[in-house]
Amino acid sequence: MSSKIIARTISELADLRWMLPMVGLCLFAVPVHSEDSLASLLRMAEEDTLEDPLLLTQFTEFGESLDAIESPVTEVLQQLDLDSSERLNRRSFTSEAFDRSLGEQQQNNFTAFPDFDRGIVVFGEEAALKIGGFVKADFISDFDPIDSVDSFDTSEIPVGAADRKNSRFHARSSRLSFDTRWKVQREVVRAFVEADFFGGDDGGNGSFRLRHAYGTMGYFTAGQTWTTFTHPSAVPQTLDFEGAVSNVNRRQGLVRLDLPLGDSGWSWAVSLEDPRIQIEIPNGVTGEGRTETPDVITHLKLERDRGDFQAAFVVRELGFQPVGDPVLTDTAWGFNFTGSAKPLNDTRVYSQITFGEGIGSYRGSPDVVSTGPNSASILPMFGWMIGCKHVWNDRLTSNLTYSELILDPIAGQAGTNLRQTNYLAVNLIHNPVDRVFIGIEYLCGTRENQDGDQADATRLQMSFGFYLP
Numbered sequence: 001m002s003s004k005i006i007a008r009t010i011s012e013l014a015d016l017r018w019m020l021p022m023v024g025l026c027l028f029a030v031p032v033h034s035e036d037s038l039a040s041l042l043r044m045a046e047e048d049t050l051e052d053p054l055l056l057t058q059f060t061e062f063g064e065s066l067d068a069i070e071s072p073v074t075e076v077l078q079q080l081d082l083d084s085s086e087r088l089n090r091r092s093f094t095s096e097a098f099d100r101s102l103g104e105q106q107q108n109n110f111t112a113f114p115d116f117d118r119g120i121v122v123f124g125e126e127a128a129l130k131i132g133g134f135v136k137a138d139f140i141s142d143f144d145p146i147d148s149v150d151s152f153d154t155s156e157i158p159v160g161a162a163d164r165k166n167s168r169f170h171a172r173s174s175r176l177s178f179d180t181r182w183k184v185q186r187e188v189v190r191a192f193v194e195a196d197f198f199g200g201d202d203g204g205n206g207s208f209r210l211r212h213a214y215g216t217m218g219y220f221t222a223g224q225t226w227t228t229f230t231h232p233s234a235v236p237q238t239l240d241f242e243g244a245v246s247n248v249n250r251r252q253g254l255v256r257l258d259l260p261l262g263d264s265g266w267s268w269a270v271s272l273e274d275p276r277i278q279i280e281i282p283n284g285v286t287g288e289g290r291t292e293t294p295d296v297i298t299h300l301k302l303e304r305d306r307g308d309f310q311a312a313f314v315v316r317e318l319g320f321q322p323v324g325d326p327v328l329t330d331t332a333w334g335f336n337f338t339g340s341a342k343p344l345n346d347t348r349v350y351s352q353i354t355f356g357e358g359i360g361s362y363r364g365s366p367d368v369v370s371t372g373p374n375s376a377s378i379l380p381m382f383g384w385m386i387g388c389k390h391v392w393n394d395r396l397t398s399n400l401t402y403s404e405l406i407l408d409p410i411a412g413q414a415g416t417n418l419r420q421t422n423y424l425a426v427n428l429i430h431n432p433v434d435r436v437f438i439g440i441e442y443l444c445g446t447r448e449n450q451d452g453d454q455a456d457a458t459r460l461q462m463s464f465g466f467y468l469p
Contacts, residue, residue, distance in 0.1 A: 093128045093181040093188055108397045108429045108437055111235045113192070116179055119469040127182035133194070136173040136465045138239070142166040144457040149203050151242035152459055154421045154445030155364065159455045172197040172206035173241050173463075190216045192225075198241065211251060221256040228256055228271040228297040229362060231310040231338035234350045236387045236401040238425045239441040239463045244403035245423040246354055246383025248336055248362050252276060270298045277318055278361040280417075282370035287322035289368075292329070307341035318358050318367055318378065332358025332367060332378055346392070352385040352403075363405060371412030380408035395431045415451030422446050435467040 093116065114132025122129045140149070142165055148156035149168045177194035192212055199209030214223025226232055230248040243249055256271035275291035299312035314334050321327040334356020342348045358367045358378040371377045385403035392398065404422045427441035441461045448454040 093183075107391060107394075107431070108237060108439075110237055111232050113194075114177060114179065114468070116181070127180065130179040130181075131177070132179060132468055133176040134174065134465050134467045135171065136175075136463060137171045138169070138173060138241075139462045139464075140166075140168040140170075141460045142168075142457065143459065145455070146457040146459070147202075148242070150198070151202075152240045152423070152425075152443045152445065152457075152461075153242045153364070154245055154423050154447055154457070155418055157421075157445065157447040157455050157457045159416070159447060159449055159453045161455070168203070170206065175211070177212075184217070187218055192216075219258050221254070221258065224251055224253045226251055227273060227362070228254065228269050228299055229312045229314050229334075229336050231299075231301075231308075231312070231336075231352075233308055234310075234338040234340050234352055236350070236385070236403075236425070237389055237399045238401060239427050239429070239439050239461055240425055240443055240459075244352075244385045244387070244401050244425075245405040245421050245445070246352060246363065246385045246403040248354065250362050265303045267301045267303070268298070269301070271296075273297055275316055276361060277316075277368070278366045279318075279320055279368040280366045280370045280376070281320075282372060282374055282376050284373040285322060285376075287320055287325075289319065290321045290327050291317055291319045292327065293317045307339065309339040310337070312336040312338075314356070314359060314362075316358065320368070320376070330358070330378060332356065334359035334362070346390060348389045350385075350387050350389075352383070354384070355382040356380070360407070365405070365407060365418060369410065369413055369417060371410055375412065377410050377412075379410065382406045397429050398427060399429075400426045409450055413450050415449060415453075417450045418447065419450045419452075420446075420448045435469060437463075437465045437467075439463045439465075 114130060116128075116130050120131045122131070138150075142149070144157075145161040145164050146152070146154075146157050146166075149166060150170055150172055173196060175194060175196045177192065180191045182189055192214055193210075194212040195208050195210050197206035197208060199207035210224065212223075212225045214221055214225040227248065227250045230250065235247060235249065236244050238244075252274040254271045254273040256269055258267060258269045260267045272294040273296075275293065275295045277289045277291055279289040281287065293316075295314055295316040297312065297314045299310050301310040302308060312335065314336075316332045317329050318332050319327045319329045334354065336352070336354040338350070338352045340348055340350035354363075357380045360379055360381050361367050363381070363383065365381065366379055368376050369379045383403065383405040385401065387399065387401035389397065389399045402422070402424050404420065406420045407418055409419060423443075423445045425441055425443045427439055429437050429439035431437050439462070441463070443459040443461065444456065446454055446456040
């Protein structure tokens, strides 16, 4: 091809600069590495030296214009390839066994663990680390006496106290978590650690406190996490840290086996767990609680697209050792029935019934109470809860929860011991932008003692939260 023909072609193309955007669109439609006719023309021109300065200038300007179009297109396509590869890499580290069973990933769900498929994830050659958590600032105004100033624990309402009000600002609910996953053959292994700042005395700045520290491989779990006796998806989503008075919110050391029962949605779990007990020691007796065997817990769970149900059972040994004497033991037991359902796409209702003897410590009350100077008795309990969460739109949710806890009136107890308490919470939470929430919550509760005396308390709480991406 002669230099004159090439030069004339380039000159004509240079006058049609309005066609450059169309060339850019064509680059989107074909692979970057395919031979474009213009690029081929340029390569041919490079093989035939141009001596005319004017034609050489036009040739150079056109080449630069073409590069300006092709370079960003190439960068976009390369970025799309990287994004697709990263998504596939993230999904390769997820496992239905522990990404679905720990609570539905919902808007403003403070129980669910951070979604591994989003946010800050650091990838190594054979492992991945997800950094999660949130900053949560709580602004509390109490209109009545309550000794629990950081959370609304209705068992801490003082009966007969003088009227008083209180304000409290804190960020103790903030959390930080590390979710590490790696592959052993085709199995994903997980180690999860999460902490908050609810350690230390109530009313203080708080100290770092371990919430979860456990590992999962296949159907096996070991470490500290939610007890098998609870059901995370039925935990009420309150801004208040304490939550419903009947809800089992205990996390403890355990060894657990989770087994799916075919493809029907049913699963079964059994675990050995830390036997923490809470004993009210009678006057005139010196000793301490001591348990020689772990708590044995099992549950049967059904999970469907629009709801789930769980029935859990615990059997445990309660022990007490007076100074200089052998350990005294007795057997305790309990049931916990929980469930949730979505009658409407934007509405989820949940409920709970729990009862038993000697299981009060699973909800923060005694397992054994003193009934005299040298006697004690295992304490029966009954609790229930009902609630509803509604998603108004992409930026607004509400939650309503009511619950009661009733302890048996065993003869011989102190008149100031807890007999019954209830809890009501209703909130409205707004997400002005992604990963940020602002909420307000009204709380009220009552406490009744064994002697019939009672008191109530009300609180207004406002919270601001920022989720880690």
